[in-house]
Amino acid sequence: MRRAVCPGSFDPVTNGHLDIVGRASRLYDEIVVAVLVNKSKSSLFTVEERMDMLAEVTGEYGNVRVDSFHGLLVNYCRTHDIPVVVKGLRAVSDFDYELQMAQMNHGLAGVETLFIATNPLYSFLSSSLVKEVAMYGGDVAGLVPQHVLDRLLARLAERC
Ligand code: PNS
Secondary structure (H helix, E strand, O other), X not given: OOEEEEEEOOOOOOHHHHHHHHHHHOOOOEEEEEEXXXXXXXXXXXXXXXXXXXXXXXHHHOOEEEEEEOOOHHHHXXXXXXXXXXXXXXXXXXXXXXXXXXXXXXHHHOOEXXXXXXXXXXXXXXXXXXXXXXXXXXXXXXXXXXXXXXXXXXHHHHHO
C-alpha cells in the first residue's frame, strides 16, 4: 500500500488544496488528509468542522480519508506508517519554508516530501485570503467548493 499524507490547517479547505489532494490521490493508493490541531492558533472552524468539510469534498476521490493530528507531523507519519508528505507549492515564496520543513522532516524521521506545483489558477489562493475577502463581502465562489462556501458564509454571518 503506497500511502501519503497531505497535512495542513484547512481553515477552510480551498480549491487549491483540493487540486493538490486530487492529483496526489492519483499517485498513491491512499491519501490521508491530516488536519493539524493547533490550540495556539485561532481558527474560524473547529477541527471537527474542517474534517467534515474535507470528508464531504474529497469523497469523490475514493481513496482519500481525513484525520487529525497534533504535535510533530513526523510522529503522525511514523505511527501510521506513512513515508511521504505531499505539499503544494504555489510560488517561490512558499519554497524557502517548505524546503526547511521537508529537510527537517527528513532529518528527524526519514520522511520524504513530494512537492506538487499548484495549478496556476490557484497560485494566489490561501485559506486566510479567502476568509478575509469573504469577511468584507468579496466574492469567493469559485475559490472554494460550494459546500464550503455555504458554511463559510453562514459562519461569517453568525460572527457578524
Ligand atoms: O496549512 P498550514 O497551516 O500551512 O500547514 C502547516 C503544517 C500543518 C503542514 C505544518 O505546520 C506542520 O507540519 N505542523 C506540525 C508540527 C510539525 O511537525 N512541525 C515541524 C515541521 S518541520
